[in-house]
Amino acid sequence: xxxxxxxxxxxxxxxxxxxxxxxxxxxxxxxxxxxxxxxxxxxxxxxxxxxxxxxxxxxxxxxxxxxxxxxxxxxxxxxxxxxxxxxxxxxxxxxxxxxxxxxxxxxxxxxxxxxxxxxxxxxxxxxxxxxxxxxxxxxxxxxxxxxxxxxxxxxxxxxxxxxxxxxxxxxxxxxxxxxxxxxxxxxxxxxxxxxxxxxxxxxxxxxxxxxxxxxxxxxxxxxxxxxxxxxxxxxxxxxxxxxxxxxxxxxxxxxxxxxxxxxxxxxxxxxxxxxxxxxxxxxxxxxxxxxxxxxxxxxx
Amino acid sequence: xxxxxxxxxxxxxxxxxxxxxxxxxxxxxxxxxxxxxxxxxxxxxxxxxxxxxxxxxxxxxxxxxxxxxxxxxxxxxxxxxxxxxxxxxxxxxxxxxxxxxxxxxxxxxxxxxxxxxxxxxxxxxxxxxxxxxxxxxxxxxxxxxxxxxxxxxxxxxxxxxxxxxxxxxxxxxxxxxxxxxxxxxxxxxxxxxxxxxxxxxxxxxxxxxxxxxxxxxxxxxxxxxxxxxxxxxxxxxxxxxxxxxxxxxxxxxxxxxxxxxxxxxxxxxxxxxxxxxxxxxxxxxxxxxxxxxxxxxxxxxxxxxxxxxxxxxxxxxxxxxxxxxxxxxxxxxxxxxxxxxxxxxxxx
Amino acid sequence: xxxxxxxxxxxxxxxxxxxxxxxxxxxxxxxxxxxxxxxxxxxxxxxxxxxxxxxxxxxxxxxxxxxxxxxxxxxxxxxxxxxxxxxxxxxxxxxxxxxxxxxxxxxxxxxxxxxxxxxxxxxxxxxxxxxxxxxxxxxxxxxxxxxxxxxxxxxxxxxxxxxxxxxxxxxxxxxxxxxxxxxxxxxxxxxxxxxxxxxxxxxxxxxxxxxxxxxxxxxxxxxxxxxxxxxxxxxxxxxxxxxxxxxxxxxxxxxxxxxxxxxxxxxxxxxxxxxxxxxxxxxxxxxxxxxxxxxxxxxxxxxxxxxxxxxxxxxxxxxxxxxxxxxxxxxxxxxxxxxxxx
Numbered sequence: 005x006x007x008x009x010x011x012x013x014x015x016x017x018x019x020x021x022x023x024x025x026x027x028x029x030x031x032x033x034x035x036x037x038x039x040x041x042x043x044x045x046x047x048x049x050x051x052x053x054x055x056x057x058x059x060x061x062x063x064x065x066x067x068x069x070x071x072x073x074x075x076x077x078x079x080x081x082x083x084x085x086x087x088x089x090x091x092x093x094x095x096x097x098x099x100x101x102x103x104x105x106x107x108x109x110x111x112x113x114x115x116x117x118x119x120x121x122x123x124x125x126x127x128x129x130x131x132x133x134x135x136x137x138x139x140x141x142x143x144x145x146x147x148x149x150x151x152x153x154x155x156x157x158x159x160x161x162x163x164x165x166x167x168x169x170x171x172x173x174x175x176x177x178x179x180x181x182x183x184x185x186x187x188x189x190x191x192x193x194x195x196x197x198x199x200x201x202x203x204x205x206x207x208x209x210x211x212x213x214x215x216x217x218x219x220x221x222x223x224x225x226x227x228x229x230x231x232x233x234x235x236x237x238x239x240x241x242x243x244x245x246x247x248x249x250x251x252x253x254x255x256x257x258x259x260x261x262x263x264x265x266x267x268x269x270x271x272x273x274x275x276x277x278x279x280x281x282x283x284x285x286x287x288x289x290x291x292x293x294x295x296x297x298x299x300x301x302x303x304x
Numbered sequence: 305x306x307x308x309x310x311x312x313x314x315x316x317x318x319x320x321x322x323x324x325x326x327x328x329x330x331x332x333x334x335x336x337x338x339x340x341x342x343x344x345x346x347x348x349x350x351x352x353x354x355x356x357x358x359x360x361x362x363x364x365x366x367x368x369x370x371x372x373x374x375x376x377x378x379x380x381x382x383x384x385x386x387x388x389x390x391x392x393x394x395x396x397x398x399x400x401x402x403x404x405x406x407x408x409x410x411x412x413x414x415x416x417x418x419x420x421x422x423x424x425x426x427x428x429x430x431x432x433x434x435x436x437x438x439x440x441x442x443x444x445x446x447x448x449x450x451x452x453x454x455x456x457x458x459x460x461x462x463x464x465x466x467x468x469x470x471x472x473x474x475x476x477x478x479x480x481x482x483x484x485x486x487x488x489x490x491x492x493x494x495x496x497x498x499x500x501x502x503x504x505x506x507x508x509x510x511x512x513x514x515x516x517x518x519x520x521x522x523x524x525x526x527x528x529x530x531x532x533x534x535x536x537x538x539x540x541x542x543x544x545x546x547x548x549x550x551x552x553x554x555x556x557x558x559x560x561x562x563x564x565x566x567x568x569x570x571x572x573x574x575x576x577x578x579x580x581x582x583x584x585x586x587x588x589x590x591x592x593x594x595x596x597x598x599x600x601x602x603x604x605x606x607x608x609x610x611x612x613x614x615x616x617x618x619x620x621x622x623x624x625x626x627x628x629x630x631x632x633x634x635x636x637x638x639x640x641x642x643x644x645x646x647x648x649x650x651x652x
Numbered sequence: 653x654x655x656x657x658x659x660x661x662x663x664x665x666x667x668x669x670x671x672x673x674x675x676x677x678x679x680x681x682x683x684x685x686x687x688x689x690x691x692x693x694x695x696x697x698x699x700x701x702x703x704x705x706x707x708x709x710x711x712x713x714x715x716x717x718x719x720x721x722x723x724x725x726x727x728x729x730x731x732x733x734x735x736x737x738x739x740x741x742x743x744x745x746x747x748x749x750x751x752x753x754x755x756x757x758x759x760x761x762x763x764x765x766x767x768x769x770x771x772x773x774x775x776x777x778x779x780x781x782x783x784x785x786x787x788x789x790x791x792x793x794x795x796x797x798x799x800x801x802x803x804x805x806x807x808x809x810x811x812x813x814x815x816x817x818x819x820x821x822x823x824x825x826x827x828x829x830x831x832x833x834x835x836x837x838x839x840x841x842x843x844x845x846x847x848x849x850x851x852x853x854x855x856x857x858x859x860x861x862x863x864x865x866x867x868x869x870x871x872x873x874x875x876x877x878x879x880x881x882x883x884x885x886x887x888x889x890x891x892x893x894x895x896x897x898x899x900x901x902x903x904x905x906x907x908x909x910x911x912x913x914x915x916x917x918x919x920x921x922x923x924x925x926x927x928x929x930x931x932x933x934x935x936x937x938x939x940x941x942x943x944x945x946x947x948x949x950x951x952x953x954x955x956x957x958x959x960x961x962x963x964x965x966x967x968x969x970x971x972x973x974x975x976x977x978x979x980x981x982x983x984x985x986x987x988x989x990x991x992x993x994x
Contacts, residue, residue, distance in 0.1 A: 188414065189409055189410075189411055189414035189415045190414060190415050190416055190417045190418070192375065192409070192415075193407075193409055193415040193416070193417075193473075193476075194417070194428070194432075195375065196373065196375060196402065196406065196407045196409075197402060197406075197428065197429045197432055197476070197480070198398070198399050198402030198403065198429070198432050198433055198480075199428075199432045200395075200399075200432075203432065208417060211419065212419065360843040360844060360845060361843055465931065495696040495697055495870070496696060496870065496872065496911055496914050496915060497696065497910065497911065497914045497926075497927055497928040499914070500913075500914035500915070500916075500925035500926065500927045501927040503916065503925055504924060504925055504927060507924075522843065522844060523844075524844075524918070525873065525915070525916045525917060525918055526916050528916060528917070528918045528921075529916035529917075529921075529922065529925065530916075552918055562845060563844060563845065564918075565848065566844040566845045566847065566848035567844045567848075567873075568851075568871065568873035568874045568876070568877040568878075569873050569876075569877075569917050569918045569919055570872060570873050570876050570900060570912065570915055570917045570919075571873070571876045571877050571900075571919075583845050583848075583849075586813060586815065586816075587843075587845075
């Protein structure tokens with residue numbers, strides 16, 4: 005028989021109620037602050053690229069092609085004389101417009117599948133696990149390639165394909181979270197009060213499991229961006245002249261000996277983006293629920 | 305329908321867990337295994353009565369409470385509530401029943417949703433059932449019913465003391481104006497004085513709201529204070545039932561005697577230490593209970609000819625039933641020292 | 653045989669250092685235990701009883717320290733010993749058993765390994781006779797009710813039931829033949845029938861080996877049944893101490909009275925259990941004066957001005973200002989709603 009303490013404090017870290025508390029904690033950690041600044045900066049660039057980009061992304065000046073950094077073209081030009089800086093800035097929008105919907109839709113679909121599997125259990129659950137296992141057995145890029153080959157390259161298809169590649173992880177994580185939530189006695193207490201399954205799942209369990217899923221999302225976005233870049237690099241993603249970073253890299257490689265600058269700068273911005281999102285996501289995860297560190301892992 | 309005197313009637317109720325036979329088992333024609341957590345229990349609970357269910361771990365007492373409330377599916381037998389057989393009720397039927405029969409869970413904190421404030425927890429039943437405003441208790445009223453101040457309304461469960469959390473759980477069950485409440489270890493995890501307050505509260509609530517209780521506990525002293533009738537469980541079966549005072553004064557099953565000898569009672573004169581051990585060995589696994597009388601492997605009164613076949617719970621005195629064929633010898637056992645004064649000298 | 657008590661705690665103070673403040677977890681605790689005596693330490697959570705047992709064993713957590721008083725064990729003051737000297741005492745002189753036997757036993761070693769290692773650690777260099785130790789171990793385990801002890805020496809802790817594990821812990825504690833056994837809630841997690849068996853074992857050990865026992869628990873009924881003397885604690889101090897007969901028949905401190913009145917009993921029917929209004933004060937906000945004053949029915953002005961000293965009244969110690977503390981339990985009809993006992 006356990007002995008109660010007169011004023012019991014939560015055994016977990018105290019629950020944060022409200023975004024402001026989370027935000028404050030985030031800012032106090034260096035990794036979180038840096039991550040936040042980078043992500044916010046990228047979002048601003050994506051929304052209003054025109055404010056920051058000195059040139060149009062497809063404005064060509066053949067006479068200035070393959071130049072290094074200069075006063076006029078801060079990051080140099082590519083093989084068609086287009087300003088690299090501007091193309092990279094417009095590329096932010098492309099990257100996010102692919103990554104965000106892809107990951108978000110993967111989350112929603114994965115979440116629904118995970119909930120259904122965990123709640124029903126039995127055959128449905130077993131079936132889902134098998135399907136997700138099969139999907140996850142393929143490296144994401146290979147899977148994306150194969151599906152793109154079927155569907156044909158386009159922006160829309162890239163989003164679909166990346167989403168499909170990411171669904172299994174959300175499905176598994178949601179399933180695990182719902183299982184552990186289901187085991188709580190307060191779920192049973194709700195049932196005893198007469199709550200229907202639907203109500204318990206959507207009014208109670210969902211709010212409890214969404215925070216970790218959002219954090220997963222924050223950490224999957226850079227993966228999605230890199231996959232998109234990879235696909236575009238191979239020419240299977242967005243088609244030219246859309247300034248996807250992958251396309252910029254691909255173009256840059258053709259003339260890498262004469263002018264390595266495009267490749268260098270495109271790589272750098274990819275790296276900063278990945279770093280920014282990862283730092284933000286991991287710090288958020290540590291603040292909200294450190295136990296998640298086992299569930300979040302890199303996928304390529 | 306006229307109100308039945310017996311609010312709850314349980315007949316031959318069994319709940320078996322883990323009864324799935326694998327393919328290999330089926331091929332080998334192995335009998336269905338599984339744990340018979342509740343095995344053929346028959347019990348009645350009258351209106352406004354408090355029945356205490358006592359047993360140790362593995363006795364099945366919690367499973368019995370949950371099966372009555374439909375939280376665990378019964379495998380066989382029936383549960384009748386106010387004259388209606390509810391054993392195989394549909395989801396819709398349960399929804400209506402939930403308003404009339406409720407449960408107080410064992411862990412005071414675990415049964416409260418961690419992200420909801422107290423006020424939200426208390427109004428949750430109304431939101432679930434869409435209760436019209438005229439039929440709702442206010443949060444302040446519910447808190448007052450359990451002797452809590454309205455200051456507690458904005459707190460989260462982890463900010464409450466054990467006793468307070470327990471009371472919130474009780475208040476929540478009262479919201480729907482139930483007739484029957486199953487209280488599972490209502491004082492677990494509480495200090496002595498907090499536990500006393502909860503027991504007093506349950507008494508008051510029974511009177512104020514005409515409630516009927518099934519109190520499940522491992523501490524028989526709690527029941528001697530609180531319950532009108534007592535039922536003792538061992539390995540899934542009821543082995544003795546009766547009016548509390550009768551069972552405590554004249555326990556007639558060897559296990560009941562052993563249990564009473566084992567539970568310490570405030571005893572300044574040290575009478576209890578004079579007891580010899582009335583129990584042998586360890587409790588058998590519920591997966592594989594002994595054949596015949598389940599208690600025979602530990603019983604000091606066991607006799608091969610009488611105990612190989614399972615005894616049936618039968619009445620030995622008005623309102624007092626025992627599942628043991630050797631009960632006359634048990635009652636006359638000189639080893640037993642009753643710490644109770646003789647029944648007619650009681651001043652209650 | 654000396655008539656001096658085996659253990660004498662005098663004016664013991666223990667403080668826990670936290671980020672915000674220093675908490676006075678034990679204040680001015682006096683206590684003595686004779687050989688062959690079982691003394692029960694009771695109180696509700698937060699009263700300091702577990703800290704007391706840890707202090708005697710000098711096993712306080714890193715942020716806890718003994719800030720005053722002495723613990724006299726035999727002819728040594730335990731508060732003055734070094735850690736090395738304490739280690740030599742723990743086991744052969746002073747042994748402790750805890751509430752949860754599974755976490756006290758290492759799950760990856762067999763019980764024989766653990767028992768043998770404990771015995772070997774406390775024997776003189778080079779003189780450890782493993783065969784003799786094994787024989788003694790088997791004898792002790794059998795005595796404690798573990799069947800087939802010899803075969804089961806090779807089993808792991810998880811292969812035993814809870815009751816068995818607790819017996820192994822007791823065996824471990826007993827094999828070294830301590831003079832004092834400290835039991836901290838050893839049966840709280842066990843069923844009633846198991847608890848009765850363990851308690852009977854402890855009582856038998858006391859008789860056969862003349863071992864003293866300090867039994868820490870929240871279960872008043874258990875103390876009244878098993879112990880010779882009882883010490884009631886509240887908020888880090890001793891409020892009443894005396895023989896079980898005296899204290900339970902005629903409790904003098906208002907807290908003790910309320911506590912006894914709050915426990916349901918079988919042998920006496922009450923209409924209503926006693927409850928104590930309010931809650932235990934937090935250690936960081938202890939009031940000046942008696943810690944129980946806010947919840948007591950007998951509070952007067954003096955109670956809030958200074959902490960009462962311990963007085964000896966009717967063969968027991970009471971820490972209370974109230975005049976009524978000197979009067980008998982049964983002469984106070986207003987407070988207790990109990991049928992008059994025979």
